[in-house]
Amino acid sequence: MLLQPPRTKRLKRRQSRLRPLLFRIAGVIAVLVLIEVGTRGCVDSVTSRSIHSRTVGVGDVDVASGDAPTALRYWVLGGLQNGSVTMHDIVAVPVSISALEVKAEDLRFSRTKLLTGKADLTGSAPYRTTLYLSPKNLGSYLNATVRFQSNHLVATIEGHSMNVVPKLKGRSIVIEDERFTYEVPLPSRAYLPCKPDAMGVGNGIAVSCQSDVLPPFVAAAATR
Numbered sequence: 001m002l003l004q005p006p007r008t009k010r011l012k013r014r015q016s017r018l019r020p021l022l023f024r025i026a027g028v029i030a031v032l033v034l035i036e037v038g039t040r041g042c043v044d045s046v047t048s049r050s051i052h053s054r055t056v057g058v059g060d061v062d063v064a065s066g067d068a069p070t071a072l073r074y075w076v077l078g079g080l081q082n083g084s085v086t087m088h089d090i091v092a093v094p095v096s097i098s099a100l101e102v103k104a105e106d107l108r109f110s111r112t113k114l115l116t117g118k119a120d121l122t123g124s125a126p127y128r129t130t131l132y133l134s135p136k137n138l139g140s141y142l143n144a145t146v147r148f149q150s151n152h153l154v155a156t157i158e159g160h161s162m163n164v165v166p167k168l169k170g171r172s173i174v175i176e177d178e179r180f181t182y183e184v185p186l187p188s189r190a191y192l193p194c195k196p197d198a199m200g201v202g203n204g205i206a207v208s209c210q211s212d213v214l215p216p217f218v219a220a221a222a223t224r
Contacts (some may be wrong), residue, residue, distance in 0.1 A: 059089030098134035119138035
């Protein structure tokens with residue numbers, strides 16, 4: 001019969017004591033993950049539905065909770081760090097909007113209202129608002145078929161073929177070459193409440209700005 005060295009016995013006893021502790025730690029982590037996933041899903045789903053129910057001419061609404069831990073930030077601190085609200089397929093004048101996204105480092109939803117299935121959103125400035133225009137949005141305004149190749153807009157407008165890089169001028173998107181200039185006015189300040197300070201071009205056009213207030217169109221649907 002082989003005898004185990006004392007060190008081997010001590011190691012096995014230590015491992016046997018650690019094993020239940022590790023299982024308990026794993027169990028606690030699993031519960032915390034479930035709470036995080038559940039809270040995030042609940043907050044995002046309830047607030048998205050509530051905001052959507054108070055809009056007209058909006059295809060869908062997405063609320064993103066932002067940074068984890070959502071449960072701690074929402075139920076204890078009362079705010080969502082780096083959260084966002086995005087409205088999709090908005091019917092607007094003079095051009096419809098593919099998506100309108102509002103982000104903030106601090107977004108707050110009333111916990112009392114959430115329990116009744118209603119959203120009441122406040123927050124701390126600044127708010128970053130980005131307005132997205134798809135080729136379809138632009139084509140409807142220009143009465144043309146619009147597509148993008150890299151950062152170039154390609155279209156035939158009133159019989160004139162254009163392949164140009166769109167520019168931002170004030171509150172208008174300018175499409176011009178050596179012969180013609182076309183302007184697409186951005187929707188009103190109800191959607192983009194501040195002076196545009198950035199524009200990106202890809203499979204569409206994104207225009208953004210930073211403001212001290214929520215876009216009125218979003219605030220009307222997200223505050224009570």
